[in-house]
Amino acid sequence: MSSKQSLSSKTSKSRNGCHRCKTKHIKCDETKPRCQICIAQGAECPGYAKQLRWSNKHEVYADRPKKRAKTGAETTGASYQHDHNATSPSKSPPDLASTNGPVQSTRLPASAEAAEVSWSMTEPYGFEDLGHSFMVPDLISPSWSDVQVGNAFLAGDFWGDHSADSAIDLSSILSPLQTDSSKRENGKRKATVPADANASSSSAGLLQTFYRMAVPGKVPGFSDQDLVSYYFDHVCAIFACFDSEMNPFRTWVMDRFGNDKTTSLTIQAMAGSHLANFYPHMAAMGIAKRSQAWKSLQHDLPSLKAGKTTADSVLLNLLLLGLSCSWNNSSGLGLQYLCIARSLVQIKLQKECGPNDEFILDALIYWEMLASFVDPVPMLPFSGIKSPELHIPPKPSPRMPHSWTGLASESIYILAEVGRVLRRRDKKGLVTKIDDEWSSILENALYAIEIPQPDDVVDYNDPKTSKVDLIAMAEAYRHIALLEIYRSNPKLLLSRVRDGTVLEDLNHLSLSVNEAYHDELDSMLARIAVHVIDTIKGVHISSGACKLLPLIVVVAGSQLKMPDNEPSNTEIHDAVLEARYVVEQRLTVMSRRYPQRPMSAMLDIVKEVWQRLDPRECESSRADTNAHWLDIMHEKSWQVIMG
Known part of the structure; x- marks a missing residue:
């Protein structure tokens, strides 16, 4: 080792020298304007100006994280x-x-x-049209x-x-x-x-x-x-x-x-x-x-x-795995888990009820409802020439909400049957006679459901989720089930409106001439959809009830058809426009709290429906008044579990 190398190895690092000497950990003679060491080595001396760089080291936190033991x-x-x-x-x-x-x-x-994340290559998953901070x-x-x-x-x-x-x-x-x-x-x-x-x-x-x-x-x-x-x-x-x-x-x-x-x-x-x-x-x-x-x-x-x-232990794991399957991939339907769960539950139904059975069975009803819209093999209709009678026993009072169905267990069961009816339609959207009768039975069952009042609900000790929120979700699920029934079987709605036997909160529906829509059915379905969105828009985004929102906003949002004509009365036009805004913003904001991929897929479905429903400026390209979210989802292979 030369004497020069030995000297430089023994000297301490200078804190006031030029930047080049400090980088090489050698003693700088601090000669100005350029140090002699840099000149002797034929290098350009960078000088003594302090090098500044951005650092987060001394940021002040409102609540400083507590230290922990290293893992x-x-x-x-x-x-x-x-x-x-x-x-x-x-x-x-x-x-x-x-x-x-x-x-x-x-x-x-x-x-x-070790690899750095390339932010330009990161998938946005819905961030691209965000109008506010995520x-x-x-x-x-x-x-x-x-x-x-x-x-x-x-x-x-x-x-x-x-x-x-x-x-x-x-x-x-x-x-x-x-x-x-x-x-x-x-x-x-x-x-x-x-x-x-x-x-x-x-x-x-x-x-x-x-x-x-x-x-x-x-x-x-x-x-x-x-x-x-x-x-x-x-x-x-x-x-x-x-x-x-x-x-x-x-x-x-x-x-x-x-x-x-x-x-x-x-x-x-x-x-x-x-x-x-x-x-x-x-x-x-x-x-x-x-x-x-x-x-x-x-x-x-x-x-x-x-x-x-x-x-029960196996079923718990199946519930966890099945309903989170779309979190990694929006097209993950988790049907393999559902098939195993069906087999286990069918055995359980033949035995005496256990302490966890009510929770598991209601959870499976919710899962079956979500799967009824995406299952590639629709369930066969009832055999025979007549549909059976449907009796849904009332829940005991006071009522304890379910983690997945909330207070809407009855409506969710009926919606599962509605999903199966919709999947069995032919290419023209028509259903068989037995399914037509079954739809009428399902509609009557929806009208017979009694939504509980806040005093009838057990206090479940969640300050973020009010009883009113869960009641609003139960109302919304009943209405979207009716919305799908009336869309596939319009005569049921027309008969109800004509006889004045619609639900009390739908009394504003009428058969009077509407200048905004060519078809009176479009007008009534749009008004029901607006009513559904008005029901849920008061639920705060931090409420746990938002877990039940995805299917509601997709079904109701897909019926928000803009008026066919320039309306002289802009009330329905503005109501539909505002409801669309609520749907889009809810799905966008929920994609920040809930897994992004399925939420983004649902937003794509709704936007595609709107694009097809809206009147076109070009005469050669007419609006598709029969566009339905379920058809578009399967046509585009955008199947997603909406829960």
Whole structure:
């Protein structure tokens, strides 16, 4: 080693020298205007001006995240963990260390972790037409509902009277988390970049801060324990129409995930899939966990036959996996899980009722209703020459809402039958005689349903979801079932209006001449659809009842046909226009809280219906007055589970 090299290796790093000497960790003689070391080496001295770069290191947080002990995942890369002591309306999951079996850390491949996210290549999933700031759930505090929408119109009366809600502290949510590897790399060297590159990097950092986006390459990693915590802190609230200790998807899962490998893998898969809303790289983890859960479930089936596990445990995992199947892929219908669930429930129906049977059976009715619109093999009609009588027993009072059906179990069952009737139509949209009679029976059953009043509902201890919200959803489900029946069988509606026996809230329907629409049926269906949207638009976006909204806004939104003529009275024109705005904004905003892919697919379906329904300026291209969301969904192969 030369004396010069020995000298430079022993000298300490200068803090006041030129930028080149500091980068090379050599002693600068600080000669001005250029140091002698740079001149001796034939290099241009960059001078002594202080180099500035953007940093989030000293940002001030409203609520500084609490420190936590490092997990095993942090020894190999970045890992993020929730504050388990954060205040929550529901109890937190038990300590994972006490559960059977170690909690394994889930890591992406090293190449995937090291690669920076290319934001230009990230799929927008509905962000492209957003008219306000998007929302991200608080990864530090489990409080989700305190969301302040950027658009004042959306945050005000349009969404309900929730002006007292406070906004999420997004700066504490999306502060860049630097991996240990990047810290070590920064400690070894600080590469110089051209001035224009620095400017571009600064601009990107500023915009990412402005949009509250995670910095590419510095997104957090998540261990298995983090995913389980995320399920209980966030996914429970969006997977049910209310969330409290009365929500079986919280309490039942909490009792089982420590002893049931399939349940543990399933809730981790759901957490990873939902996190992909905000960290696209988490989609791969969600898919991998789902694959592991499916394999584990297949091992549970022989154990069920051998009596080593219970049917209720297997059915719980099927419910979780089936209704979250579209979270990774909007075309994932989960029918393979439904087929297994059907077989198990048919066996259960032949035995005495167990303590969980009512919850499981109502959940299966909801699942069958959603599947009735997308199942590639429609259910066959009743055999015989006459439809059977339909008797729906009333629910006992006071009534406990169901996590999926809320207070609309009866309407949802009838809607499942309506979906089957619609799927059995021929190419001209006509139904058989027996289905025609069955539609009339279903309509009478809908009229016989008694929607409970708030005093008739058990207090389920969810301050974010009022009883009025669930009652509004029950009303809306009854109306969309009637809407589909009347569209496929118009004579039933015309007869009701003529006899004056329509529901009380539909008394405004009449057979009088309407100048806005050529067809009186179009006018009445549009008015029913507007009434449905008016019923649900008072439900705040933070309410758990929004879980029931997707199918409502798709069915009602697809009947919002604009008037055929320039109306002299703009009342119906403005009402339809405003209702369309509500539908579009609801689906857009819900795609921020709920999984984005299915919500975006539903919005595509509704917009395609509107495009075909609206009058065309070109005479050679007439509007398709018979356009139906179900036909378009199957024509375009946009099948999606709307729940």
